[in-house]
Amino acid sequence: MTKSSLLAADARTKKRNAAESRFKAYGFAAICVAMIALVVLLLSVVTNGVTAFQQTYITLDVVLDEDRLDKEGNRERADMAKVTTIGYAPLLRDALLTKIAELGIETELSERDVGDMISKEASATIRNKVLANTELVGETVSLDVLASGRIDGYFKGRVTMQSAARDANTSPEALELAQALADEGVIVTQFNWRFLSAPDASDQRPEAAGLGVAILGSLYMMAVVLCLALPIGVASSIYLEEFAPKNRWTDIIEVNISNLAAVPSIVYGILGLAIFINFMEFNQSSPLVGGLVLTLMTLPTIIISTRAALKSVPPSIRDAALGVGASKMQSVFHHVLPLAAPGILTGTIIGLAQALGETAPLLLIGMVAFVREYPAAFSSDAGLFGEAATALPVQVYNWTQRSDPAFVERASGAIITLLVFLLFMNALAIYLRRRFERRW
Amino acid sequence: MEDMIHVDRAMSTQQDIKIKAKGVQVYYGDNHAIKDVDVDIDDKTVTAFIGPSGCGKSTFLRCINRMNDTIESARVEGDILLDGEDIYDPKVDPVQLRAKVGMVFQKPNPFPKSIYDNVAYGPRIHGLARNKADLDEIVEKSLRRAAIWDEAKDRLAAPGTGLSGGQQQRLCIARAIATQPEVLLMDEPCSALDPIATAQVEELIDELRQSFSLVIVTHSMQQAARVSQKTAFFHLGNLVEFDDTDKIFTNPQDPRTESYISGRIG
Numbered sequence A: 001m002t003k004s005s006l007l008a009a010d011a012r013t014k015k016r017n018a019a020e021s022r023f024k025a026y027g028f029a030a031i032c033v034a035m036i037a038l039v040v041l042l043l044s045v046v047t048n049g050v051t052a053f054q055q056t057y058i059t060l061d062v063v064l065d066e067d068r069l070d071k072e073g074n075r076e077r078a079d080m081a082k083v084t085t086i087g088y089a090p091l092l093r094d095a096l097l098t099k100i101a102e103l104g105i106e107t108e109l110s111e112r113d114v115g116d117m118i119s120k121e122a123s124a125t126i127r128n129k130v131l132a133n134t135e136l137v138g139e140t141v142s143l144d145v146l147a148s149g150r151i152d153g154y155f156k157g158r159v160t161m162q163s164a165a166r167d168a169n170t171s172p173e174a175l176e177l178a179q180a181l182a183d184e185g186v187i188v189t190q191f192n193w194r195f196l197s198a199p200d201a202s203d204q205r206p207e208a209a210g211l212g213v214a215i216l217g218s219l220y221m222m223a224v225v226l227c228l229a230l231p232i233g234v235a236s237s238i239y240l241e242e243f244a245p246k247n248r249w250t251d252i253i254e255v256n257i258s259n260l261a262a263v264p265s266i267v268y269g270i271l272g273l274a275i276f277i278n279f280m281e282f283n284q285s286s287p288l289v290g291g292l293v294l295t296l297m298t299l300p301t302i303i304i305s306t307r308a309a310l311k312s313v314p315p316s317i318r319d320a321a322l323g324v325g326a327s328k329m330q331s332v333f334h335h336v337l338p339l340a341a342p343g344i345l346t347g348t349i350i351g352l353a354q355a356l357g358e359t360a361p362l363l364l365i366g367m368v369a370f371v372r373e374y375p376a377a378f379s380s381d382a383g384l385f386g387e388a389a390t391a392l393p394v395q396v397y398n399w400t401q402r403s404d405p406a407f408v409e410r411a412s413g414a415i416i417t418l419l420v421f422l423l424f425m426n427a428l429a430i431y432l433r434r435r436f437e438r439r440w
Numbered sequence B: 001m002e003d004m005i006h007v008d009r010a011m012s013t014q015q016d017i018k019i020k021a022k023g024v025q026v027y028y029g030d031n032h033a034i035k036d037v038d039v040d041i042d043d044k045t046v047t048a049f050i051g052p053s054g055c056g057k058s059t060f061l062r063c064i065n066r067m068n069d070t071i072e073s074a075r076v077e078g079d080i081l082l083d084g085e086d087i088y089d090p091k092v093d094p095v096q097l098r099a100k101v102g103m104v105f106q107k108p109n110p111f112p113k114s115i116y117d118n119v120a121y122g123p124r125i126h127g128l129a130r131n132k133a134d135l136d137e138i139v140e141k142s143l144r145r146a147a148i149w150d151e152a153k154d155r156l157a158a159p160g161t162g163l164s165g166g167q168q169q170r171l172c173i174a175r176a177i178a179t180q181p182e183v184l185l186m187d188e189p190c191s192a193l194d195p196i197a198t199a200q201v202e203e204l205i206d207e208l209r210q211s212f213s214l215v216i217v218t219h220s221m222q223q224a225a226r227v228s229q230k231t232a233f234f235h236l237g238n239l240v241e242f243d244d245t246d247k248i249f250t251n252p253q254d255p256r257t258e259s260y261i262s263g264r265i266g
Helices: A011-053 A085-103 A110-113 A120-132 A149-155 A161-165 A172-184 A193-197 A210-241 A248-261 A265-279 A285-313 A317-324 A328-356 A362-366 A392-400 A408-435 B057-064 B094-100 B114-126 B132-145 B149-155 B167-179 B195-208 B221-227 B245-250 B255-261
Strands: A056-064 A140-146 A187-191 B018-028 B031-042 B046-050 B074-082 B101-104 B184-186 B213-217 B230-235 B238-244
Touching: A011 A408, A011 B094, A056 A085, A056 A149, A085 A110, A085 A120, A085 A172, A110 A172, A120 A140, A149 A172, A149 A187, A149 A408, A161 A172, A161 A265, A161 B046, A172 A187, A187 B230, A193 A210, A193 A408, A193 B094, A210 A248, A210 A328, A210 A392, A210 A408, A248 A285, A265 A285, A265 A362, A285 A328, A285 A362, A317 A328, A317 B167, A328 A408, A328 B114, A362 A392, A392 A408, B018 B057, B018 B213, B031 B046, B031 B213, B031 B230, B046 B057, B046 B221, B057 B074, B057 B184, B057 B213, B057 B230, B094 B101, B101 B167, B114 B132, B114 B167, B132 B149, B132 B167, B149 B167, B167 B184, B167 B195, B195 B213, B195 B221, B213 B221, B221 B245, B230 B245, B230 B255, B238 B245, B238 B255, B245 B255
Parallel strands: B031 B238, B046 B213, B046 B230, B101 B184, B184 B213
Antiparallel strands: A056 A140, A056 A187, B018 B031, B018 B074, B230 B238
């Protein structure tokens, strides 16, 4: 046998080192694939959706003609309400025509086509404004009104001259006119607060569609989930972990909780439909039902993470508390629970984030409905959470189903909003974990 | 072996019996861990339990303040009387018992709270202090008796977990004596400590003997010889021999005891 040297690696060592470097390379490759997937996902969402946060407006001086809006001349709201949005549309069209004439822009467009450059939503907006303040009648008001979806799309690069030529809803001439108006500063692009505050809009007016009701519905549901799932989940975990006898029944319960966590979420939707809507007769599409369904879905997650957090508290702390004569409950509430709190909070927030992004069960309880109105929170008989609303992920689903490509932009914008909420919640979870983490 | 024995250890045989155990059996499921143990523990005395690992000395110690209740499968039979009252009587609330019979554990386990709150926790939950000044006094007294006041007085608000191992164990002793127990059980209190910290704790045990009855489980025969007046030798769940410490170490009656203290078994 020859004497081996430390300076030359022997065959076995070489083999082991090679295996180790191969393993590192696999791991690195896996990370790279994951990062690329993430970057592609974010890029595609952001490039599609970031324009949803910009909106094109036309600045007009609208003459609120008394003859058209208040035929009785008495400024009575009830009488004036007889004039529908169809009555307001010509006012806006005339205002735009006047503007074009003032600026001396030549166009071959018919009056009707010029009117179509203004969003149909604009006449509703101005009607609400007038009905809210009847004194405006007879005056000339300066307003920023929504441009139609195609004009908006032109300034965002979605609609081109080529596509406009094939489009029944707009024409290259309209785009040229819009460009001329933009050069004069009549058409401007502003940050789109309406996207975050306005309710959904119909297929014909994507420029008016907003996330307001969806955000509100999601927040209501999160409130319901937090108020129900956290106390129920934490209480049942504490009972199971600290007080319940360890026997066959608790084993069965434990196995079933783990199984529930793996149940497809749509099953909870069917359950919610059967129990909350058909049996308990809560309103369809209401955040209350949505929240209850999501609570059922989130409970196993919260219970499992809370139990893990309670388990990770060293038994010596319980012994110490019992040793100085604390009761079981005192030892749990004074010592174990505070130590488990960061884990419980993290689990809860992860559960909430999961619930916030959940779509499938909500489809079954009617949250996919087209909701045009804000839920009238306190005034209604249905109560705070009983009025129809929708939710962020469902709104995304809803918009992606529509034919107008403008809704693709809206849907991506909604995804960005949803991701921002999720990012915020996860950041909060990390912060809370760092803040309350204590060593023992 | 001669050098281990403190000759000046004052022993009075007429002391009151604090704890009387009669025919104690402990089962963990099917495992018979303690077999028919009879022990009388005197007041204001240090009683040491020695024996090889797994002989049941810690198990027996945990029976005295019913810490075994927390173990699902444990079952205790026989009588353990504290001042003549059966502590396993169904009318006894273990919480009340543990206020009287304090415990110090093998591994220092301060609460992850301030030093002050560690000591004040027991008095608070038992309502021993009427006001803040009272509580301050109890905390100071307990820390002084546990010989850690000088190190801790300037950092009472600092976390107890930031202390060194020996300091933590003395803090745990302070926490245990703050509830004014009558008996203090110590389960290998020095096994996680270095020799200097061990010496400090041993000195402390000798002092505490003035006021409490102490029961200490130890793996170190030298420690048993140094600090205790009475020694019980456990082997395989049996109490083999129980007598004055001097006798156990100089003139053991049972051949198993002799083998153990001379290092042939265990």
